[in-house]
Amino acid sequence: MIGRAWWIPWLWLAPTLALLGVFLVYPSVDTVRRSFLDERSREFVGFDNYQTIIDNPNSLAADTHAALLNNMLWLTVFTAVCVGLGLIMAVMTARVRYEAAAKAAIFVPMAISFVAVAVIWRFMYEVDPDVGTVNAIFSELGKDPVAWLNNTQSPQRPFVDLPPADSPAPFQVNNFALIAVGVWNWTGFTLVILSAGLKSIPDDVMEAARVDGAGEWQIFRRIILPIMSPTIVVVTTTLVIQTLKTFDLVFVMTNGRFKTDVVATLFYKEAFVFRDFGVGAALAVVLLLFVVPIMVLTIRRFQFQEEIR
Amino acid sequence: MAEVTYEHVTKRFAEDAPLAVDDFDLKVADQEFLVLVGPSGCGKSTTLRLLAGLEEITEGNIYIEDRLVNDVQAKDRDIAMVFQSYALYPHMSVFDNMAFGLTLRKIPKDEIRQRVNEAAEILGIAELLKRKPRALSGGQRQRVALGRAIVRKPSVFLFDEPLSNLDAKLRVQTRAEIIKLHQSLGTTFVYVTHDQTEAMTMATRIVVMDRGRIQQVGSPQELYERPQNMFVAGFIGSPAMNFFDVVVEGDGDDLQLRAVEGFAVPVPPEKRAELATYKRRKVVMGIRPENIHDNDFQPPNIRASLVDAQVDVTEMMGNEVNVYLLVGGHAFLARVDSRTTARPGQNIRAAFDIDRLHLFDPDTEQMIGLPAEVRASAPPAESS
Ligand SMILES: Nc1ncnc2c1ncn2[C@@H]1O[C@H](COP(=O)(O)OP(=O)(O)OP(=O)(O)O)[C@@H](O)[C@H]1O
Ligand SMILES: [Mg+2]
Numbered sequence: 001m002i003g004r005a006w007w008i009p010w011l012w013l014a015p016t017l018a019l020l021g022v023f024l025v026y027p028s029v030d031t032v033r034r035s036f037l038d039e040r041s042r043e044f045v046g047f048d049n050y051q052t053i054i055d056n057p058n059s060l061a062a063d064t065h066a067a068l069l070n071n072m073l074w075l076t077v078f079t080a081v082c083v084g085l086g087l088i089m090a091v092m093t094a095r096v097r098y099e100a101a102a103k104a105a106i107f108v109p110m111a112i113s114f115v116a117v118a119v120i121w122r123f124m125y126e127v128d129p130d131v132g133t134v135n136a137i138f139s140e141l142g143k144d145p146v147a148w149l150n151n152t153q154s155p156q157r158p159f160v161d162l163p164p165a166d167s168p169a170p171f172q173v174n175n176f177a178l179i180a181v182g183v184w185n186w187t188g189f190t191l192v193i194l195s196a197g198l199k200s201i202p203d204d205v206m207e208a209a210r211v212d213g214a215g216e217w218q219i220f221r222r223i224i225l226p227i228m229s230p231t232i233v234v235v236t237t238t239l240v241i242q243t244l245k246t247f248d249l250v251f252v253m254t255n256g257r258f259k260t261d262v263v264a265t266l267f268y269k270e271a272f273v274f275r276d277f278g279v280g281a282a283l284a285v286v287l288l289l290f291v292v293p294i295m296v297l298t299i300r301r302f303q304f305q306e307e308i309r
Numbered sequence: 310m311a312e313v314t315y316e317h318v319t320k321r322f323a324e325d326a327p328l329a330v331d332d333f334d335l336k337v338a339d340q341e342f343l344v345l346v347g348p349s350g351c352g353k354s355t356t357l358r359l360l361a362g363l364e365e366i367t368e369g370n371i372y373i374e375d376r377l378v379n380d381v382q383a384k385d386r387d388i389a390m391v392f393q394s395y396a397l398y399p400h401m402s403v404f405d406n407m408a409f410g411l412t413l414r415k416i417p418k419d420e421i422r423q424r425v426n427e428a429a430e431i432l433g434i435a436e437l438l439k440r441k442p443r444a445l446s447g448g449q450r451q452r453v454a455l456g457r458a459i460v461r462k463p464s465v466f467l468f469d470e471p472l473s474n475l476d477a478k479l480r481v482q483t484r485a486e487i488i489k490l491h492q493s494l495g496t497t498f499v500y501v502t503h504d505q506t507e508a509m510t511m512a513t514r515i516v517v518m519d520r521g522r523i524q525q526v527g528s529p530q531e532l533y534e535r536p537q538n539m540f541v542a543g544f545i546g547s548p549a550m551n552f553f554d555v556v557v558e559g560d561g562d563d564l565q566l567r568a569v570e571g572f573a574v575p576v577p578p579e580k581r582a583e584l585a586t587y588k589r590r591k592v593v594m595g596i597r598p599e600n601i602h603d604n605d606f607q608p609p610n611i612r613a614s615l616v617d618a619q620v621d622v623t624e625m626m627g628n629e630v631n632v633y634l635l636v637g638g639h640a641f642l643a644r645v646d647s648r649t650t651a652r653p654g655q656n657i658r659a660a661f662d663i664d665r666l667h668l669f670d671p672d673t674e675q676m677i678g679l680p681a682e683v684r685a686s687a688p689p690a691e692s693s
Contacts, residue, residue: 202394204396205396207361207390207392208392208397208398208457209409210362210363210382210383211388211389212389212409212410212413212457213410213414215382223398227398
């Protein structure tokens with residue numbers, strides 16, 4: 001850096017900073033501002049909008065608390081299952097001869113838009129076994145068809161006999177059915193990235209571990225997982241952001257009915273259907289408040305990983 | 310401490326592929342330092358990896374001590390292996406790298422620490438224990454890889470070209486350290502290299518391989534003095550042996566080898582019987598560069614036969630001079646006394662030490678006079 005003006009790095013950063021400023025910083029700040037204003041963004045109302053979210057009155061577009069809980073369910077279950085499945089499949093496909101074909105098949109859904117995926121799966125989940133593939137399989141197995149997208153009972157309900165009763169949010173059949181579609185759509189992504197990460201581990205490192213006395217599970221846990229953890233962090237971060245933005249799938253498949261709303265659909269309804277920008281913006285800020293710690297944690301961890309490399 | 314037995318072991322990677330290891334049959338004695346040597350692709354690594362349990366045996370059996378290990382997993386074979394690339398665990402510190410195998414065996418923490426420190430002390434890497442492999446030089450990584458093997462106290466040590474990524478000086482130094490290690494540990498070592506110098510200096514016994522087959526097994530000296538076929542003759546020794554096509558001429562005391570280039574060399578009396586069936590036939594005569602001298606600086610007490618040759622190129626090596634010679638258009642190499650006056654373009658008188666001639670059958674490429682039972686167990690390399 002000797003003999004270089006201090007502003008040169010900033011010059012290179014300028015386009016990115018400008019784009020970030022216009023499309024990220026400004027909307028974020030403006031959203032925060034609007035969350036303290038009334039529904040038409042005219043008068044300052046303090047924390048009223050947040051109070052409304054906490055009070056959760058019936059006048060809102062949907063149950064805010066349920067939506068937040070649903071989002072948490074998406075965040076944990078969707079992310080964990082996608083990463084877990086992706087990892088298992090990455091390890092397994094690396095051992096079969098038709099690896100490329102297997103990976104391609106799992107990746108295909110990624111190429112379909114969420115809206116199209118939603119439409120496809122509405123058919124898959126159709127109650128009539130003659131239309132819905134899932135229920136066709138269920139009736140083959142001698143079980144009663146399930147209204148997958150309407151059913152608000154506990155998730156084990158389709159598989160074991162239980163007295164019919166509503167389950168406390170967010171543990172409902174339909175939420176899990178929606179998440180399953182998301183998993184179907186996104187596992188290909190995690191598989192491809194994780195599989196590339198797995199390939200970057202030299203064979204002889206694993207062979208050395210084998211000779212050192214490690215079984216397959218120990219190799220996975222003590223060699224593969226730690227070496228791949230930066231990749232896993234990247235994938236997880238991507239998925240977490242994805243879940244917090246979950247909108248199109250729910251919007252098309254249930255439109256939030258039967259208590260399947262997530263924060264993004266609720267926020268959309270508040271702001272653009274009920275035209276209450278104040279509460280809408282407050283919801284967005286709440287979402288942001290959830291995202292920030294997760295982001296900070298993952299970035300910290302990522303930096304830590306970089307350091308130990 | 311263990312004995313290793315390969316019983317007619319064969320490895321084929323694919324149906325239509327040639328055999329990577331072909332009928333490898335050998336007993337490695339306890340505490341032996343066995344070196345597998347051969348050109349690239351001859352199956353050395355595969356032979357080693359079969360013993361490590363990293364490849365599956367196609368046919369045959371491998372025993373470690375008395376245990377048949379064909380179906381025993383690598384992790385249960387009680388062996389340690391040093392890889393060419395070192396294969397250190399990149400996410401672990403040097404200490405953890407070395408401790409890994411012990412941790413898996415649930416050895417108490419105190420003992421692990423003691424063993425690792427001890428090994429680190431021996432290898433001079435005690436101050437590196439907290440570092441990650443990334444922060445080590447090639448030579449240091451190599452030591453960690455050695456240390457990781459030592460702490461395990463395995464019954465067999467395997468090495469796959471562990472020195473080939475080191476610079477020349479470090480290689481010589483580490484070579485000596487591995488020899489010392491072998492002496493102090495008293496464990497069976499199986500060591501793979503493509504470098505015949507490494508093999509000659511380290512081994513108690515060498516296996517020369519070519520195209521998946523054992524060409525000859527013997528002590529470094531045996532292989533140097535009595536190579537059983539042209540492949541071994543050409544492979545062992547540096548610089549490599551010179552070969553001449555010669556015809557066996559004459560009779561009785563007058564038996565001589567007439568080279569196609571014109572010169573003739575008398576057959577020493579001990580070799581006459583062996584050549585009985587080769588009268589007026591072609592044979593291949595091999596002579597090592599170090600057994601061809603400048604006539605003016607002939608060592609005492611050798612039986613020399615003189616050959617006039619033209620000097621093509623000379624290479625000063627310090628203690629000796631490599632002289633590339635031409636006779637009748639055939640190039641060969643002599644390693645002569647450094648006082649030689651040979652200069653390119655001049656003619657010199659080369660003295661062939663006829664007691665150091667090696668004679669081979671041109672068809673089988675086997676040494677002439679090899680006992681029949683030895684010949685049967687070491688088939689010739691097919692010439693291609
Ligand atoms: N995994 C494999 N799949 C198919 N063929 C293989 C495999 N590993 C080795 N081979 C083949 O087996 C033969 C012997 O290979 P090997 O690695 O044992 O040679 P090497 O003697 O160790 O050579 P180098 O000195 O180059 O390491 C080669 O022809 C090689 O192409
Ligand atoms: Mg090799």
